[in-house]
Amino acid sequence: MVTCTDIRKSYGNLEVLKGVDLSIDAGEVVSIVGASGAGKTTLLQLLGTLDKPSSGQISIDGSDVLAMNEKQLSQFRNTKIGFVFQFHQLLPEFTALENAILPSLIRGDSRKKAEKKAKELLSFLSLNHRLEHKPAELSGGEKQRVAVARALVNEPAVVFADEPSGNLDSHNQEELQKLFFDLRSEFNHTFVVVTHDYHLAEMCDRVIEIKDGLISN
Numbered sequence: 407m408v409t410c411t412d413i414r415k416s417y418g419n420l421e422v423l424k425g426v427d428l429s430i431d432a433g434e435v436v437s438i439v440g441a442s443g444a445g446k447t448t449l450l451q452l453l454g455t456l457d458k459p460s461s462g463q464i465s466i467d468g469s470d471v472l473a474m475n476e477k478q479l480s481q482f483r484n485t486k487i488g489f490v491f492q493f494h495q496l497l498p499e500f501t502a503l504e505n506a507i508l509p510s511l512i513r514g515d516s517r518k519k520a521e522k523k524a525k526e527l528l529s530f531l532s533l534n535h536r537l538e539h540k541p542a543e544l545s546g547g548e549k550q551r552v553a554v555a556r557a558l559v560n561e562p563a564v565v566f567a568d569e570p571s572g573n574l575d576s577h578n579q580e581e582l583q584k585l586f587f588d589l590r591s592e593f594n595h596t597f598v599v600v601t602h603d604y605h606l607a608e609m610c611d612r613v614i615e616i617k618d619g620l621i622s623n
């Protein structure tokens with residue numbers, strides 16, 4: 407599903423990734439751990455096509471993403487990749503339902519089709535009683551679940567999450583992590599989750615540690 411070969415990334419003289427090889431299967435829930443500054447976010451941004459490596463190869467769902475131009479990439483991201491960030495990045499003036507349907511509308515789906523899928527997800531995420539709430543009227547965990555629904559609405563091949571529970575309390579952190587497994591069981595999604603928390607990481611199928619610019623396990 408996601409394969410990268412000999413990924414290197416430098417910022418000026420600073421070589422952050424020094425030849426990372428990684429292969430993630432469809433339906434896997436994988437965590438990426440490592441010290442602050444180890445290069446977790448860098449790797450996730452490269453895998454998520456938000457940035458380009460200095461060298462190496464990346465294939466997602468059978469496509470060579472480094473061979474695509476910006477237009478092809480933005481369409482690929484919209485349909486194949488879901489993102490969940492530490493801070494939910496919901497649009498404040500839109501309701502939970504409106505936020506969740508946006509990627510679907512951008513793809514060109516009808517509002518009816520978009521709402522059907524988003525409501526199914528929001529209901530699965532126990533948010534069916536909060537559809538008309540704006541982000542300011544939602545709890546932290548609820549906001550993050552809306553962000554998860556938004557990431558999943560186009561049924562992406564893979565979901566990348568960068569410390570998705572970083573601003574939640576420990577109960578909600580664990581709930582969100584469990585949710586990834588429920589979603590995998592229900593929809594067979596693939597998740598790559600960056601976390602600082604080794605307890606959360608160990609709940610995953612596989613833990614990948616980045617150390618000194620390489621995968622150390």
Ligand SMILES: Nc1ncnc2c1ncn2[C@@H]1O[C@H](COP(=O)(O)OP(=O)(O)OP(=O)(O)O)[C@@H](O)[C@H]1O
Pocket residue numbers: 417420422440441442443444445446447448449
């Ligand atoms: N745009 C950039 N320009 C220069 N250096 C950068 C840039 N982005 C990141 N870095 C450096 O690259 C290294 C890796 O950063 P990255 O954000 O990937 O770390 P991380 O593992 O996600 O850390 P954290 O756990 O603190 O989020 C850091 O030393 C950082 O200072």
Ligand SMILES: [Mg+2]
Pocket residue numbers: 446447448
């Ligand atoms: Mg980071």
